[in-house]
Amino acid sequence: MRAAIRQILVDAIQDVQGRVYEPHVAGPATKKPFIVLREGVQDPEADWAAFSTIVEVWPYVARTTFQQVDALANAIINALHRLRFAHDGEQYLVDYLGTSGPDFTDTDWDANTRGLRFRVFALGWLSGQTFEPDPVQTLREWTEATWPEAHTDPATWSPTDVTPGIYWRLVRLQPVELTAAVTWLQGQINAHILAPSSAVRLFWVRRVTEALAVQRRLTMSDGGPLEFLSVAADSEADPMRRGQVQLTVRFGVLQPEPQYELLRRVYVETADGVKGGIAK
Structure with missing residues (x-):
């Protein structure tokens, strides 16, 4: 370096x-x-x-x-x-x-x-891995649609006061309800608001926080809801280390369909003693 x-x-x-x-x-x-x-x-x-x-x-x-x-x-x-x-x-x-x-x-x-x-x-x-359905990707897409001027892709961004960077990061995740079909998870996602000027960062911290409070929920890639349980902001939080906006969310993950092993060979014996087998 x-x-x-x-x-x-x-x-x-x-x-x-x-x-x-x-x-x-x-x-x-x-x-x-x-x-x-x-x-x-x-x-x-x-x-x-x-x-x-x-x-x-x-x-x-x-x-x-x-x-x-x-x-x-x-x-x-x-x-x-x-x-x-x-x-x-x-x-x-x-x-x-x-x-x-x-x-x-x-x-x-x-x-x-x-x-x-x-x-x-x-x-x-910047090298975080993800998979679907992903609440972070859902928030990123909502950010891009709501504020096209904001930079959301860390691989290509260059945050400025005119085009700030908004980075969403999954902090913690906890199962809160298990059903036969869905596992409900509650998590915390932080937003890092990056811009050279502290005044611009404060403006966007309030703007993002108020928009989340109004939005209340989004739809994830699998069609399930991403519910906003609470949102808080700290404009004095380090934008690089902690992130200024803390969002508590709830979403569900469908249980995987059970996988059964296919029968490759069947043996049959009838009531009159006839025996036979079928192989595939």
Whole structure:
């Protein structure tokens, strides 16, 4: 992942002419401007969300004016913030967190600098498997029909404030009623509302929550109902780790038809003692 981020910075920021280094490579004699990339602590996150890593990016410029630091820092943020990229078969998403401290002058390296902190999420939840009848797919199709501008496919999306991402995730499932024909299940499904602006995320959290409260039920692919028992929202919940909308649902799964083994051979004996067999 570190190598992938380095290459992204090399390709996006021409002013440094490829001078993007790990901390042990750069030094006082390194030509300026240059960038130092530091990989921090890896957070295991929830089981479904793989992990996230804190990455610090430090732009170094000559000791003239901090406006040069501003320009290089802005270029780095523009290159990385909300960026989605793939590396070694894994998908990642980058979020800018802010600076690691105030501007300062590194007297040892004779340079002005500022630390920029990014969180790189490993998008493990994008590879979830499903099967029919699927309540998550039902909610995804309802979302696409209700708000065509929203992105719902994690394989192709690029959430923005104009076209936010809405991702539905099955959290838990529990059988609550068993009958001869149907097994009724109750589950929790969370919606992750992804957009760069917190104000836009709040707007869509309310919009989705109120629409679910009005909708009350949907029809699944097998014709059965997907009932909405309750819906709650927390606009301060982490959109990547938890999801801001929590929906409690109830739906039924038909019992599988019994499978019987076919007879391959039949032996018959009549009342008068005649015997015979039939084979297939």
